[in-house]
Amino acid sequence: MPVFTRSRQLPGPPDLKEPEDAVDAVGEAAQPGAGARSLRERVAHWRAWRTRRPRAARVLWWTATVLSVVLVLGAMLMPNRLFALQPDRFLRLPGEAIIGAAVLLALPRRPRVVVAALTGVLLGALTVLNLLDMGFVEYLGRDFNLVLDWGLLDDAQSYVADSMGRTTALAATVGVLLLVALLCTVMALATVRLAGLLVRDTRLATRATLVSGTAWITCSVLGLEYAGLPVASDRVAGTLTSEARRVRDTLRDEAAFAEEARTDTFGATPPAQLVPDLRGKDVVFAFIESYGRSAIEDPGIAPGVNRTLDTSTRALAEAGFHARSGWLTSATFGGSSWLGHSTALSGLWVDTQQRYRTVMASDHLSLTKAFRKTGAWDTVGVMPGVQKGWPEQEFYGLDKVYNAFEMGYRGPKFSWSTMPDQYALEAFQRLEHGKQRDKPLMSEIILTSSHQPWAPVPTMVGWDELGDGSVFRGIQKAGKDASDVINDSAASRREYGRSIQYSVTALTQWLERYGTDDTVLVFLGDHQPIARVSGDNAGRDVPVSVVAKDPKVLDKIAGWKWTEGLKPAKDAPVWKMSSFRDRFLLAYGSTPHPSGG
Known part of the structure; x- marks a missing residue:
């Protein structure tokens, strides 16, 4: 009798005697022996159960x-x-x-x-x-x-x-x-x-x-x-x-980008013609983790952050510092901070891991390496997020890099962040910036306290009380648990805003306390926070500010039309982050001499 006739008469489990049945198919394929008999016994047991x-x-x-x-x-x-x-x-x-x-x-x-x-x-x-x-x-x-x-x-x-x-x-x-x-x-x-x-x-x-x-x-x-x-x-x-x-x-892009990385507008510029207008200045490039446009403009986050920016602007002005601020469109969003760092400092659009590897293996001139190339600056990196070997040091042209284990910190971790930003900045002051030296200092600093999951968030303590960081134990213990914040979108937004306020406060207070007439601070965000915080339709813009006492430093960038103070206006100029290196070098007197191609 045809199979379809039986099927129509009795919808439901198929008869295991049918040759098309999957179990019989396995049984037929099995070799004679104990295994096959065992399979047949299991099939017989299954049929008996169905009957019962x-x-x-x-x-x-x-x-x-x-x-x-x-x-x-x-x-x-x-x-x-x-x-x-x-x-x-x-x-x-x-x-x-x-x-x-x-x-x-x-x-x-x-x-x-x-x-x-x-x-x-x-x-x-x-x-x-x-x-x-x-x-x-x-x-x-x-x-x-x-x-x-x-x-x-x-x-x-x-x-x-x-x-x-x-x-x-x-x-x-x-x-x-x-x-x-x-x-x-x-x-x-x-x-x-x-x-x-x-x-x-x-x-x-x-x-x-x-x-x-x-x-x-x-x-x-x-x-x-x-x-x-x-x-x-x-x-x-x-x-x-x-x-x-x-x-x-992706495969095509790898080849095209490798060719692009070999071409450099300032690759053959003689050392004497690189940043001549900043000679004698201590220049600091600082990245604030996840510091994005949402921190300044999102209604649920911005009020606290903007109060901090306004307060910091006034405090800096009282100390003799003035600032100009604009927007950069980051190559990354929500994470992969190293892509933002490399894009801003290389002048190349580094939006994938493969591009990052290509750039790091090239001799393309990074903005920080330009200072070392002149021979007129000592160069140092402060990297509290680095916990293993960091071969990128050579690309960035840093004579010395302090990782998470080299700053004398003995306090608790704050979730992903190995130490509070305030401690990292004080360690930078103690180990490098505060020392007497024959040359000015160029520094790259990566601040990590605003890294997700934004819990627990450190709070400011007296600068003279920092010691080895043990003072933060009670603060860390009293903070929120990371697992609670990760699972709560509203809490994530709230704590993200608090972390940005903390990072900005730590950095600007460090400048008030330790900055000199020759200190130039450039600080920016590396990317926007994750979509759960910034929203599904958020762009990739991040704030960038240049702060200095010497009015000539800010006069050099007057043509940028940036906003006065630390808070860029909504309609302030927006540039691709990859354009920052060339604009900065040109503004401070560098002469283009292309290489490669």
């Missing part, structure tokens, strides 16, 4: 079938944005499911099982990619790059370890790997199951496939939509095409 519990068996069969359909269609229709995870996104007709059904119906049994299983694994991988896109958009404002971003997953693991402990990071890593493996396995089992259901009644399945294909073509031709989306979906095909195009463009 027909209703439970039917419920189990339908549950597994419905879950398989939901998993497969859900993977095909799943968006790659958190805000798009709405029920109406899954009420569409996926063309890939129709094509897949037609292919499976045409294949013999064993190739069909193999193709179905591989399709399931592919859908599992596609689901993982969609989840990665969601996470990257949430934190970095862009999609996951299949070529370049695998290394960032290791950075994410390190971030969790530094913020919440190694045990938590290890448990999270193991859990994620197990979930990925489970997802791909379950998806493969689901597609194999659905493939088996198709061939139970090939005539009915063929008709259904033809009808579905006709409906998909009709909806596509007529442009029918539901909830603003086309009914005829090709989400899987579109994603695969998009990823293939991104991989191709």
